[in-house]
Each structure stands twice: as C-alpha cells, then as structure tokens.
Amino acid sequence: MTATPNANPNPKPDPILRLRGIDKSFGAVQVLHDVSFDVHPGEVTALVGDNGAGKSTLVKCIGGIHSFDGGEYWFEGEQVQVHSPREAAALGVEIVYQDLALCDNLDIVQNMFLGREKRRGLVLDDATMEEMAAQTLDGLSVRTVTSIRQQVSSLSGGQRQTVAIAKAVLWNNKVVVLDEPTAALGVAQTAQVLELVRRLADNGLAVVLISHNMNDVFAVSDRIAALYLGRMAAQVSTSNVTYSQVVELITSGRSGDLGLAHTNGATA
Amino acid sequence: MKAGPSQEEIRRHNLGTLLRHVHIGGSMSRAVLAERMGLNRSTILGLVSELGSAGLVREELPRDTGRAGRPSLVVRPESDRVYVLAFDVGVDRLAAARIGLGGVFLDRREIPMAPGRRDAGKVAEILAGSALDMVGTAQHGTYCVGVAAAVRGMVRRPDGLVRAAPHLGWEDEEFGEDLMRRLGLGLPVSVANEASLGALAEHLRGAGTGCQDLVYLHGDIGIGGGVITGGQLLTGDCGYGGEIGHMVVNPRDGRPCGCGAHGCLEAEAGERALLETARRDPTATGREAVRAVVEAADRGDITARAALRDVGDWLGIGVANLVNVLNPRTVVFGGTLREVFLGSAAQIRSRINRLALTSSRENLRLRVGELGDDAVLIGAAELAFSEILVGPLETLARAGA
Numbered sequence: 001m002t003a004t005p006n007a008n009p010n011p012k013p014d015p016i017l018r019l020r021g022i023d024k025s026f027g028a029v030q031v032l033h034d035v036s037f038d039v040h041p042g043e044v045t046a047l048v049g050d051n052g053a054g055k056s057t058l059v060k061c062i063g064g065i066h067s068f069d070g071g072e073y074w075f076e077g078e079q080v081q082v083h084s085p086r087e088a089a090a091l092g093v094e095i096v097y098q099d100l101a102l103c104d105n106l107d108i109v110q111n112m113f114l115g116r117e118k119r120r121g122l123v124l125d126d127a128t129m130e131e132m133a134a135q136t137l138d139g140l141s142v143r144t145v146t147s148i149r150q151q152v153s154s155l156s157g158g159q160r161q162t163v164a165i166a167k168a169v170l171w172n173n174k175v176v177v178l179d180e181p182t183a184a185l186g187v188a189q190t191a192q193v194l195e196l197v198r199r200l201a202d203n204g205l206a207v208v209l210i211s212h213n214m215n216d217v218f219a220v221s222d223r224i225a226a227l228y229l230g231r232m233a234a235q236v237s238t239s240n241v242t243y244s245q246v247v248e249l250i251t252s253g254r255s256g257d258l259g260l261a262h263t264n265g266a267t268a
Numbered sequence: 269m270k271a272g273p274s275q276e277e278i279r280r281h282n283l284g285t286l287l288r289h290v291h292i293g294g295s296m297s298r299a300v301l302a303e304r305m306g307l308n309r310s311t312i313l314g315l316v317s318e319l320g321s322a323g324l325v326r327e328e329l330p331r332d333t334g335r336a337g338r339p340s341l342v343v344r345p346e347s348d349r350v351y352v353l354a355f356d357v358g359v360d361r362l363a364a365a366r367i368g369l370g371g372v373f374l375d376r377r378e379i380p381m382a383p384g385r386r387d388a389g390k391v392a393e394i395l396a397g398s399a400l401d402m403v404g405t406a407q408h409g410t411y412c413v414g415v416a417a418a419v420r421g422m423v424r425r426p427d428g429l430v431r432a433a434p435h436l437g438w439e440d441e442e443f444g445e446d447l448m449r450r451l452g453l454g455l456p457v458s459v460a461n462e463a464s465l466g467a468l469a470e471h472l473r474g475a476g477t478g479c480q481d482l483v484y485l486h487g488d489i490g491i492g493g494g495v496i497t498g499g500q501l502l503t504g505d506c507g508y509g510g511e512i513g514h515m516v517v518n519p520r521d522g523r524p525c526g527c528g529a530h531g532c533l534e535a536e537a538g539e540r541a542l543l544e545t546a547r548r549d550p551t552a553t554g555r556e557a558v559r560a561v562v563e564a565a566d567r568g569d570i571t572a573r574a575a576l577r578d579v580g581d582w583l584g585i586g587v588a589n590l591v592n593v594l595n596p597r598t599v600v601f602g603g604t605l606r607e608v609f610l611g612s613a614a615q616i617r618s619r620i621n622r623l624a625l626t627s628s629r630e631n632l633r634l635r636v637g638e639l640g641d642d643a644v645l646i647g648a649a650e651l652a653f654s655e656i657l658v659g660p661l662e663t664l665a666r667a668g669a
Contacts, residue, residue, distance in 0.1 A: 141638070187563045191610050195636060219613035219634070239629050242618035 014077065016041045016206045017062070017093070017175050022071035024057055031057045032068070035232045037225060039175055044197060044207045046217040046238075049227035050250055055210050058227065059177050062208075063095040064088035076174075092174035096164045098183065104153040108145065109133045111152055112167045136170045137162075140199055144192060158189025165196055169205070176200060177208040182216055194220050214243055228253035233260050279315075280659055282307065286315045287345070288657045290325055291370055292472055295344035297330075316343055322664055323349055324369065324656075345370035349410050350664070352652035353403070355395050355417035355447070356462065356644045359383050359435055359489045360554060362391060364398045366406065367649040369656075371473060375402045376645075383489065383553070385437035388430070389446060396450035403453070411667040414652030415455050417447060418462040418644045420492065425507025428459035434526050435489050455667075458651050462486065464510055465647025466602050466637070467494025468501055472650055474638035475600045483587075483596045485512060486643070487605035489553070490526070491534040495594060513538070517585050536582040539604055546575035558604040562611035580612025584619020591624040591632055602637030609636055 015038035024032040032054050039045050049055045060066045064082040073080055075091050082088050102111050112133050118125040133148050142162055161181050168176045182190040198220045201207045211217050225235040226249035233253045248255035289304055302312045319325045327341040347368030356363040360383050365376040377398035421433025428444040444459040467484035476482040480499040486492040493512025495502040502509045513534035514527055522531020546561045564572035587599055601609035620629060637643055656663040
C-alpha cells in the first residue's frame with residue numbers, strides 16, 4: 001500500500017454534518033467518548049461497531065432524541081443546537097429506524113404523509129399527496145410496489161423498508177440515517193434495498209448506513225466509520241481498507257497504524 | 269485538404285443529435301434542448317419541426333407541473349411509430365422485442381430453451397418467426413428502422429460473422445445474414461457480443477449513465493465483458509475486444525476453461541466454479557441456483573460462504589487488473605454477478621484495495637446493473653437505433669415512411 005489508509009484520496013465536498021467531541025452518559029455509564037463523525041453529501045457513510053459500541057446512541061443524538069453532554073454539532077458549516085427530533089427534522093435530518101414505524105392499516109401514501117398531510121382547505125389533498133408519493137418512488141426507480149394505494153400490511157419486508165426510506169426522502173431531507181435496513185431481509189430484497197441506498201447517495205443525499213453485514217458495507221459505502229466501546233476508532237475511505245482491517249477496528253479498536261492509540265478495553 | 273462540413277452535413281448532424289437527446293433523455297422542452305446542445309432557440313425550433321413533420325418527435329403539453337404560468341411544450345419521441353427489433357440469443361432462452369424510439373418496450377416474446385448446442389438456422393427461424401409476429405401486430409403507419417441481435421460469443425467486426433459461440437456450438441455462422449433473409453424486411457441485422465451490448469445499455473440507460481469510462485461484467489453461463497472508454501465501446505481490431513471472462517488470473521493451477529486455457533476469470537469466478545465449490549446440485553444452474561448459494565451463505569452455511577469468498581477473491585483480482593489497465597470510473601456487475609457481488613462485496617473490494625494502484629482506484633465506483641435481465645435486449649435496441657440517430661431523415665426514408 002502506497003498511501004496512508006486514512007488519507008482522503010481527493011477533495012470531496014465539505015461534510016454536511018460534522019460532530020466534534022461528542023460525550024454522552026446515561027447515569028454513571030459513559031456511552032460516547034469524544035466522538036467525531038463526518039457525513040458527506042453524495043456519499044454513503046457506513047457506521048459499524050459491535051453491539052454496545054454506541055451506534056444507536058450516536059444516531060439518536062444526531063436525530064435529536066438524546067441531547068449530548070458535550071461536543072459540537074455542525075450542520076452545513078454552522079454550529080447548531082439540536083434538542084428534539086423536530087429540530088433535527090427541520091435541519092433536514094431523518095432517521096429510519098429498524099422497526100420502520102409504519103402503520104399496517106394505512107396505505108403507502110397515507111404512511112408517507114402521516115402527521116404531515118397536505119390539505120386543500122379543510123379536506124385532505126389526496127391527489128397532490130398521491131402525485132408526490134408516486135414521483136418520489138419513481139425518482140428512486142422503485143418498481144417493486146404495484147400500487148401506492150396498497151395497504152402496508154400487504155407488503156413484504158423489503159417493500160416496507162422501501163416505503164420507509166421513500167418517506168424519509170419525500171421531505172427533501174439532506175441526511176438520511178438508516179438503522180440496519182437489510183436485517184431480516186432475504187437476498188433479493190436486500191439487493192433492492194441496497195440499490196435504493198446507493199441511489200439516494202448518487203442523487204446527492206448524505207446517507208448513513210448502520211449495518212453488521214460487511215458485504216453490505218463494502219457493496220454500497222464510500223466511507224466506513226468504526227465505533228469501538230464508545231470511541232470513534234477510525235473513519236476511513238472504503239477504497240483504502242480491507243475487510244480484515246475493518247473487522248479488527250470493530251473488535252479491537254485498532255488495526256496496524258489505524259485506529260485508537262491505546263486500547264486495553266478501558267473505557268474511562 | 270478537406271473542406272469544412274457543409275450546411276447540409278451540419279443540419280443532418282444536429283437533427284441526429286437532437287433526436288439522440290430525446291431518445292436517451294426522454295421528453296424535454298425546447299429550452300432544455302437549446303441549453304444541452306448549445307444552439308439558439310430558433311435553430312432548435314427548426315430542427316424540432318423538421319423531425320416533427322417526419323414523424324419522429326411530437327410536441328405536447330407536459331403533465332401537470334404544479335407551477336404557475338403557461339407550461340412550455342415538451343418534445344417527446346414518437347415511440348409508438350418508430351421502432352426497432354432486438355434479439356437476445358441467451359443460454360436458456362431466446363428473446364425478441366419490439367422497442368420504440370426512446371427505449372420503450374412495445375412488445376416482447378420469450379422462448380425458453382434447454383441449455384446446450386443449437387442449430388443457428390433453427391434459432392434464426394424461431395426469432396424471425398416471433399419478430400414477424402410482432403411486426404404483424406404493430407399498427408399501420410409504424411416503421412421498423414433497425415434490427416440487432418446479441419450473441420454470447422466472438423463476433424467479427426464489421427460484418428457480424430459469429431466466429432465462435434461455444435455455449436451454442438456455433439462456429440463461423442453467418443447468423444445476421446440468415447436472420448435478415450428470414451425477416452425479409454430489407455434491413456441489415458447487426459450482430460454483437462452480448463456483454464458489449466450490456467455495457468452499452470448500462471452506459472446509456474442504467475447504472476453507468478453519465479459515466480464515460482465503464483467496465484461491465486456480465487455473468488450467466490460464463491463471464492462476459494464490455495468496456496466503454498471515453499464514451500466509446502472498446503472493440504479492438506476485429507471486434508473481439510473486451511473478453512474479460514478470458515483474462516487469465518490463475519494460470520498455474522487454475523481450473524480448465526471452455527476456451528482451452530487454464531485459470532481464466534470465467535473458470536475461476538463463473539457460475540460453474542461457484543456452484544461446484546458450494547457443492548450444489550450440478551444440474552441446477554442459472555440465477556436461482558446462484559441466488560440459493562448467496563442465500564445459504566447469508567444464513568451461515570460454511571460451504572456456501574467459502575465458495576463466495578473464493579469467487580469474490582478471483583473477481584477482485586480480475587477487477588483490480590482492469591482498474592490498473594483501464595482506470596474506469598464505474599465497474600458494473602450484471603447478470604448473475606449482481607447476486608455474487610452483493611454476497612461477496614467485502615472480499616472483492618478488499619482484493620481491489622490491496623492490488624490496484626491507489627491513484628487508479630480512489631474514485632472507483634462498484635455498482636450493480638440497474639437494467640437486470642433486460643440489459644442485453646436494451647443494448648441490442650440501442651445498436652439497432654444507431655443508424656437513425658446519425659441520419660434520421662435518410663434512415664426513415666429508407667424504412668419507407
């Protein structure tokens with residue numbers, strides 16, 4: 001290897017989301033230590049780490065569900081304060097959780113606009129909502145759903161994931177965080193979801209993908225951020241690391257000259 | 269010394285370019301066309317009306333834009349009136365399609381067939397039969413402007429002689445001529461390698477849109493390859509270029525390949541290698557069999573995992589070589605390699621990152637094909653459309669409009 005693995009190969013657009021020195025404790029347990037994290041537009045950033053490494057907590061901080069104890073949250077070059085999911089949504093940050101939070105008894109359009117329905121006077125503007133939903137799905141080249149008036153209960157796991165992701169895109173979000181979108185999906189459906197994830201980024205969005213599946217990570221990501229026991233072990237370009245290096249970063253926090261300086265398991 | 273292009277040549281070129289824009293890009297307004305072609309609006313107006321009166325494009329109101337003000341008309345290709353015939357001689361199926369200007373599938377026929385040797389005349393007969401059937405159902409006032417066929421084999425340029433198609437047992441078959449005679453439409457039949465056409469399709473309409481340097485790898489019974497460099501399909505001297513499947517990656521103790529060599533990429537990373545290493549039922553082949561291996565690996569089957577790791581390793585070595593030689597922006601995995609890539613991306617990427625030169629790989633994008641099984645047919649259609657996009661009015665006149 002001729003370059004240092006964490007050197008940025010070519011100047012990319014500035015990160016849209018930049019976290020610096022994030023600390024977060026729940027009571028006596030410190031979950032995040034001095035975490036820095038960058039998310040770039042047009043890229044998929046994979047966030048990896050063992051169970052309990054702090055991935056979900058970090059994501060919840062980004063989404064405004066938890067406020068952090070210390071550190072800086074920069075968005076589009078400006079430092080901001082995010083104390084609630086509403087504030088995060090106002091910035092253009094949307095999180096798609098594992099459980100998807102879709103209503104089974106509603107159809108695709110109703111789900112996509114749930115709580116944010118378009119109105120024309122006193123009544124719902126169904127035509128506009130339908131048109132917008134169809135356009136969004138079309139823009140993502142989603143061909144797997146036959147009718148947007150289908151009830152969500154009749155959809156497969158992959159289709160549900162698709163709807164949840166499309167819902168996140170509909171609102172002109174700039175950063176979309178996907179928490180394990182391919183967990184519990186079959187191979188064909190995983191392929192569809194991964195293609196969708198890739199397309200989001202190719203359309204210019206900043207995408208954060210949490211995944212345990214290294215094939216998924218290497219298939220779609222541009223950057224990999226590895227958390228180890230609440231610390232950011234390394235954030236590297238996917239074109240500069242190997243599978244075994246990433247596994248080492250996840251399991252021991254370092255790999256060769258990558259990663260944390262001293263890791264003996266101490267978290268203090 | 270050659271004089272500059274004449275007024276007539278420039279006009280012909282502009283007509284072709286405009287038609288290509290709406291053919292590839294879909295409906296767009298004259299203002300957008302003017303901007304993309306760098307011509308002024310009155311020139312565009314003239315070109316559009318000329319193509320319009322020939323029946324190649326139509327101007328119409330766009331769908332509701334949701335914006336205030338009078339919407340501007342959009343120019344759209346006359347997909348229903350002007351079409352081509354595209355054929356794909358697959359491993360386990362023959363496919364024929366009638367594809368309209370703009371790349372719209374108007375009609376298609378698929379004839380399943382058992383893998384193995386096939387008489388070229390018989391194949392041409394079946395394809396010509398379904399094509400004439402489709403032409404017969406087309407409405408009056410529609411025009412066929414080109415015909416092209418994709419073959420899994422070595423196709424000579426420019427005459428389209430199929431030198432060798434081992435999966436079909438063909439050698440020096442004048443397949444295109446035969447097909448042309450049987451169709452009796454008075455149109456020549458262009459023949460090309462299937463993966464080259466897949467590359468063309470993904471470049472124009474799929475995962476490689478807007479990317480001028482692309483390598484396409486197509487997996488089915490073997491591994492086919494197509495290379496686009498500087499926006500042009502790489503053909504080589506006689507048209508045999510881009511046989512990525514026969515790039516030797518493991519010559520010393522590699523598996524024997526159908527071509528007679530040992531350790532070709534196709535032999536090490538093809539469907540047969542994967543299914544054999546995963547100890548699968550040797551009679552089951554094709555996408556479903558490959559998918560079953562990926563599925564099993566996902567569930568934790570150790571043999572399937574090892575097989576995918578092996579295949580991914582060889583694919584990574586192959587792609588690393590291609591990256592060093594061609595410096596592509598995008599490598600597209602199509603056919604059954606789509607499943608293989610998603611199931612072994614970690615291995616493939618790691619290999620590339622270890623073997624390919626840093627500067628060549630740093631902007632490399634690995635993508636799966638977006639057009640699926642239709643990539644080859646779409647590519648064949650693009651080949652068949654190439655003439656009308658160069659000289660729209662002349663080609664249409666020849667088609668009898």
